[in-house]
Amino acid sequence: MRLTRFPLSIFTALALAGCAATTTPQAPGASASDYVMTVLTPDPSLSDAQLSARYGGTLLTRTPNFALLRVAGGTLRSASFANDLRVVVEPNKDVFSVPTFSSSGTVGLWGSGTVGLWGSGTVGLWGSGTVGLWGSGTVGLWGSGIGASAANTLNYAEYTSIGLGDAQTRIAAQGLTPGAGVTIAVLDTGLDLGHSAFAGHLSPTNTWKDFVDQDNLPQDQGTMGTGAVGHGTEVAGLSLTVSPGAHLMPLRVLDEQGRGDVDNLTQAIVWAADHGANIINLSLGAATAVEAVTQAIAYANSRGVVVVASAGNQGHEGLDYPAAEFGLTSSNLAVGSVTHAGTKSVFSQYGPLTVLAPGEGLVGPAPQGQAAAWSGTSMSTPLVAGSVALAMTHVPARSAADSADRLKATAQDLGGVSGNANYTGKLGVGRIDLDALTR
Known part of the structure; x- marks a missing residue:
């Protein structure tokens, strides 16, 4: 993934890596945190304590379709369930990831002065001028103004290509705000919770959780420009540019280096489904399928939640998990990246x-109140998550699953675009088209 941060007068590329790339699980060890056990359709007659005793692990989460336990490396199975096909034991540590980011040189900030972003007038980035990038001016990119019309953003070409401005205008004409009443759970490195981009756009604090540090403050930690710091903040912000009326549920499942454990991700998916999320954004991936996460996603789907996941950035055929399991077979969405001209991004994986x-x-x-530019399927994914939220609020209102279907039904086939000839049948139904969706 490319990561760019801006001084006042220039846009400088500072880092290059992939987003939603895969990581090979660590070799088995003796720690009790190294493995997780998924028990399918756990016996409802067993209490939580009895279930833990039965399988010899620490119960982490439980739903009607599965239970997740943490187990020690040396005692994975007992004779009583050695042949139990309902039991799956898998590595836990650092299975999911976004890549490590590197940068060189001095990183500048977008400062607090006056900058002409969209014209020759005086524009306050966070201030009280006519246009506030995060602020309360007439047009607020993430603020309380008219909305994030494509004509008023630095992502003009990209947002125009998906018809965002027209879609938001139509929804505004209905007296609505795109995404109003919809909650998007962002499972990532956390958010910069104090960033003015998110003011008034976060879910109630009792729905927040940091599964990495085991507290209730899912802050995007560390220094911007090192590791994966800022990844979750950008992902969350992009979903709001599409649906500025949505609320974000911040759930931290990845550390500062962009690594995450199976137990944390599984618990977070269940948590999001149980605490009111309509959409779950997963800008992350793994090399292989993980039963615990598959079961958690199935549980979320049973609660009416749509899961949107990134395809991966290695440029090859075949997708990272869980996107690899989505395809066109369910309400969940596997997202690839294209240029604003409609050509598949070189880094984007393709296939199902x-x-x-x-x-x-x-x-x-x-x-730290900054702005940045990133590249990767991790960034495509929140645009799609935000688009599902937008579709939910367009009259007639739809469920998340029906909105995902509508998004697929109105997508623009890009098979005829120059550069896509080698990917026939491997780019899904095409690029999202919010103009067509709202027409």
């Missing part, structure tokens, strides 16, 4: 995709 969205050089919020 669902839809495509822009993913190159998208500007969004960054920690």
Whole structure:
């Protein structure tokens, strides 16, 4: 993934890596945190304590379709369930990831002075001028103004390509705000919770959780420009540019280096489904399928939640998990990246995709009140998550699952675009088209 942060007068590319790339699980060890056990359709007659005793692990979460336990490396199975096909034991540590980011040189900030972003007038980035990038001016990119019309953003070409401005205008004419009443759970490195981009856009604090540090403050930690710091902040912000009326549920499942454990991700998916999320954004991936996460996603789907996941950035055929399991077979969406001209991004993986969205050089919020531009399927994914939220609020109102279907039904086939000839049948139904969706 490319990561760019901006001084006042220039846009400088500072880092290059992939987003939603895969990581090979660590070798088995003796720690009790190294493995998780998924018990399918756990016996409802067993209490939580009895279930833990039965399988010899620490119960982490439980639903009617599965239970997740943490187990020690040396005692994975007992003779009583050695042949029990309902029991799956898998590595736990650092199975999911976004890549490590590197940068060189001095990183500048978008400062507090006056900058002409969209014209020759005086524009206050966070201030009280006519246009506030995060603020309360007439047009607020993430603020309380008219909305994030494509004509008023630094992502103009990308947002125009998906018809965002026209869609938001039509929804505003209905007296509605795109995404109003919809909650998007962002399972990532956390958010810069104090960033003005998110003011008034976060879910109630009792729905927040940091599964990495085991507390209730899912803050995007560390220094911007190192590791994966800022990844979750940008992902969350991009979903709001599409649906500025939505609320974000911040759930931290990845550390500062962008690594995450199976137990944390599984618990977070269940948590999001149980605490009111309509959409779950997963801008992350793994090399292989993980039963615990598959079961958690199935549980979320049973609660009416749509899961949107990134395809991966290795450029090859075949998708990262869980996107690899989505395809066109369910309400969940596997997202690849295209340029604003509609050509598959060089880094984007392809194959059983669902839809495509822009993913190159998208500007969004960054920690410490900054702005940054990133590239990767991780950035395409929140645009699609935000689009599902937008579709839910367009009259007639739809469920998340029906909105995902509507998004697929109105997508624009890009098979005839120059550069896509080698990917026939491997780019899903095409690029999202919010203009067509709202027509």
